[in-house]
Amino acid sequence: MLRWLTAGESHGPELIAIIEGLPSGIPVTLHDIRTDLARRKLGYGRGARMKFEEDEVTVSGGVVHGFTLGSPVAIRVGNTEWPKWTEVMNSEPIENYVPSAGRGAALTRPRPGHADLVGMQKYAFDEARPILERASARETAARVALGAVARQFLGALDITLVSHTLAIGPVRVPEGSALPTPADVDLLDADPLRCFDPETSALMVAEVDDAQKEGDTLGGVVEVLAYGLPPGLGSHVHWDRRLDSQLAGALMGIQAIKGVEVGDGFLTTTRRGSQAHDELFEIDGEIERSSDKAGGTEGGMSTGTVLRVRAGMKPIATIPHALRTVDVATGGAAAAHHQRSDVCAVPAAGVVAEAMVALVLANAVQEKFGGDSITETRRNLDSYLAAIPDALRTGSASVGEPVEQP
């Protein structure tokens, strides 16, 4: 089993991430981690902070000369904003500390849609700073760093991932459009919204511009695809062992994600049974599926076709055209606090979703195949695949490229 944790506040000195349970021999370099962190900062509509804050990455344990040791991998992501926050966010008591009017000012006008109010109630604070610091999606940098390591593990087993943006607000890629493969990552990262359909991307840019002009914000939908999975990750035998339940939990665990779909998801509910499922047929001695409406899982297990999961992000809650709230210092009506924020962070959420899917899949792989070295994991995977009887062997039909049916 993999275990992983993150720590650190948005304006603290650094984020810390640790993952335990990976085998030795996985190739991991700072470059791999930095590449994914840089991808997380992409996207049209992100706020000013993305432009000036750098992710300062160091690996503090678990990797030597570019390969994992099998010990916990520890990663530090420094916040370069820290020098401005040393007083407000210092871990040590400061004698006669009086919060300054600027950064230290009490945030008593909680933002509807953010963690401010309920966090203050639950953790007994009279202002929102101690809550928003950890609720902030700055923390997703730590997850993406761990996801980069998980991705290297999966890559060593020929399992690869890609994500793309399906919708920004009401602007959506037409149903049935071509799906990207991992070979398209550079193309996607070069697109302002990480959208695979150039025409829709242009409409999305216009939508972001319009929202920004109106002092408003946007949400959207991202999709993660994983190629090269073996059949049988996860299990039907217990709810918490289902791969789809683990994926849904992981994706819902990303800030602002309010809905998850596996495969065609809610669209499937509108179809009759005869149209809703992926039929099986035999070709050249292997079983193939006629389509991939299910998105690569059946009975909570990977089917061996391409995994396809979607996450829906609500619009950013910190809105220039500030929402109505109550000033908890006075009890009076007020406008929610707003200094700066993203207009739209959907492309970044796609990269975070990739990381979460990579972590879930890495755990499922390690649970099924084990291994203390990557060679042992690979051997276990290969012998499992080789032992599947001929009569049960499935082919490699992939999303978007259904095998020609006889």
Ligand SMILES: Cc1cc2nc3c(=O)[nH]c(=O)nc-3n(C[C@H](O)[C@H](O)[C@H](O)COP(=O)(O)O)c2cc1C
């Ligand atoms: C990549 C990313 C960037 C985000 N940027 C902002 C932001 O700039 N301002 C904001 O209010 N919320 C932002 N959010 C969303 C908040 O973190 C989130 O709404 C908040 O923590 C409350 O959690 P909930 O929406 O799940 O209830 C972002 C989320 C993600 C995934």
Ligand SMILES: C=C(O[C@@H]1CC(C(=O)O)=C[C@@H](OP(=O)(O)O)[C@H]1O)C(=O)O
């Ligand atoms: C810092 C990041 O995202 C932040 C997530 C976030 C929020 O409320 O979630 C609010 C913003 O921070 P601030 O209020 O300081 O401008 C974003 O910039 C990041 O993704 O690295």
